[in-house]
Structure formats: C-alpha cells, structure tokens
Amino acid sequence: MIHTRASEIAVMNVRWLCSTTLRLVKKNKLPPRPKFTKEMEAQCEEKFLHGGRGPGGQKINKCNSKVQLKHLETGIVVTCQETRSRESNRKIAREKMALEIARYLNPDSSTDARTEALQRWVVQGKRAKEKKSKLKYAKHEEERQSKQQESLRRDAAIIESL
Amino acid sequence: MPRISPAMIRKVASYDPLLGLLLPVCRTAEAARQELHWIRNEGASVQRACALRARSVPLQYVLGSQPFGELEILCKRNVLIPRWETEEWASELAARWQTSRVTAPTVVDLCTGTGCVALLLKRALPRAQVTAIDCSPFAIALVTKNLHHNDIRDVTVLQRDILRDDRPAIAADLVVCNPPYIPRDAFVRDVTTSVKMYEPRLALVADKEFYTNLCDVWLRHTRSFVYEIGDISQAHFVADRISATTWSVGIRRDSNGKPRVVYGFKTDDVQLNKLYDGFGYLVR
C-alpha cells in the first residue's frame, strides 16, 4: 500500500494519541472540588462592588457584575468578576470561597490535588496544541515546497521550449 | 472626570493595542483589561468589538446581550439596555413573591423596553399572568425576540402609549415600571457620552409624568406597585400624592446606597405587608 505523506502524518497522529491517552488527566475526572455548604453561606457576607460615586441608573450603561464574598470567622475575602453576569459570578465566588476555606482548614493536605490536576490538564492541553500546530506547519511547508517545485518545473519547461 | 492623556494611552497600547482602544471608554487600565477579557470570553470578533467600543458604542449592543438574573436579554439599538440596579430590585422582588402565598399574581410591567423585568418575574413565577407594555415598536419587537430566546411563553405584549391611552387598565396585584426618569437639564449635565450617543432618548428623558400617571391611573387598578426612580424627589412626589389612609409607601436603596425604588401597597392587606416587609423603609 502506498501512503501519501499527508496520510502518514494522520496515522502518526492517531498513534501518538493512542500511546499517550493513558497518562492524560481527564477534565471530567478531576478530584472533586470542595463544596460550598449552607453553613458557609450563613457565615459569609456578600457585597456587590461598584465604582462608588458618580451617576447611576439610566445615566450610565457600564457593566457592573463584581461580587465580593467575606467569610466572617476567618476573614477570607474572595472577589469575582469573571463574567458579565452577576448571577454567574456569585456562583463562581462561592466555589472560590469553598476552595479557600478548605485550604485554610487543611493547609498541607490533599485539598490541592484538584488544583494540581487542573494545572497538569492545562499544560497537557498546551502541549497537544503545540503538537497540532507543528503538524499543521509541516503540512503547509510540504504544500509550499511542492508548489515551488511545480513552478520551477514549469519555468524549466518554458525555457526549454524557447 | 479626569482626562486620559495620550501618553497613558500610548503606554497601555504598547502593552496591547486593543487595550489602547478600550482605555478611553473604560477610563481605567483595570476596567479596560476586564472588558477585553469579557469580549474574548464571549467569542465575539475581538478587533471589531474593540473598534466599536473605541467609538463609545455600548458593550451590550456590541455583544448583543446583557445578563439579567439568570436570563440572557438580547440588546439592540433603539431599546434601552437593562441596568444592574434594575436587575437588583427585580430579583429581590421576584424572590419575595416566590415565597408569598399568592402563587399566580397578575403583573403589569409598564415601559418594558427589552422586557427584562417582565421576563424575570415570569421565569420566577410561572403561573403569574404577566402583561408587558411599551409604546416603542422597537421595544415590542425585541420583547418578542427575548421571549423566544429565553424560552418563556404566555406573556401578553401590548404596544401602548400609557400617558395617552387609558383604556380600562388591567386589575393587577403588582404594577412594576422603570419609566424614563431623567429631567432634561440632568440629561445634559450627568448622562455619560455612550448613553447620550447610542441609547434612545424616549427611554430616558422625563420628569414626573410617569409618577403622576401612576397616582392618577394605575393606583386604582392595583394592590401594589414598584417603580424605579432616578432621584429621591420622585419618591417624595409619589408619597405626597397618594392617600395616606389607604397606601403604605416606601423607598428602597440600591447596593450602591442610592435611592432606587419607590414602592407601595394597600395598608390593610396583611399578605402584602408581610411580602414587602424589609424591602425598603416606609415613608408613609
């Protein structure tokens, strides 16, 4: 069977995936994140942060979705304005707080297994991306060279015919 | 507001040209960085979005939407963008009606604009009978779109000029309204450039007309009302005009400490006394 170069690359690609999947961290199988409990909700004070003075209401259309959560007993403060939605930010702030409280209660235990796994997951994603772009580059390079050779051949043919 | 110097723009732009575009409209480098993050996150064409923002086009028109509670409200030119202050009182109001014993209230949302308040209440109270009214054809068209977009049904949408058209009003348990409330002089003085240039004046400029309309028309047809205000004098105007023997009237501040809502309910209604307890502070 004769392979063209491009399909060879595709095969290599598949092989690479097969040989490495076992060691990959899966996003949906990370160690569980700490839960934000009802008790924590009762121990927290929530604030919505705005620019402060200046006009409000209909006079201005700035997006304001920043949420601050303070855990009164430990003094831990987290803020979130990850999204334009205050509702979403309230949820994310609670996740962050649960993680901070877990860290506080258990400074050097496995509570950070999740963070660690997440970090590995991010790195792994970056590597995969790099590999992909390298392959893409190789393919482009190949096409470019074959085009160049083609035009050289045409030039040669023209010169010959003169 | 302090002017942003060309030197500062250059400095920020050398870091990232897109931030340079956003800085004048966002005012601070921190806000510009935050906004760029949102733009990137929402998968818009980043270049185009930043170029439009540099011309002060509101972010909500650029991205096409604004979150409102758990809803995503579509935003288009000619219709006012929902504000966080409105989201705040509407959410609190919805939560209060949810825990009350009136499970299927009749609600009228006047000056509905995008329909944000009506939709939020309908989502929270699926059995409520909600009517949304606006005089602008652009608003009416957008409310219909927003109903579809959020998969909400059974909201009556009416195009009416509430200041002129007083066909028999609907008997309601609750009338809500975020009317135009910026007096002409304050419009020139206080309103930010982006609002002035791109949002409809029809949605913004008025003095006491809609509060007069509340007292003279809608009060006769409802058990309670919640109206947004731009200034405390508008709340006092309502309190002074209302019969002190039959109505309790209160003011609610937003989380930035500004008087934001005037509300009222029939004093002899036990249910409503409980429902509105702590929503704001009573002035009458």
Ligand SMILES: C[S@@+](CC[C@H](N)C(=O)[O-])C[C@H]1O[C@@H](n2cnc3c(N)ncnc32)[C@H](O)[C@@H]1O
């Ligand atoms: C401040 S906007 C409020 C929009 C929306 N409820 C919100 O909170 O985002 C006021 C709305 O009142 C509408 N409006 C202005 N004059 C009106 C009138 N005479 N009758 C009915 N609607 C009117 C405008 O079209 C605009 O949509």
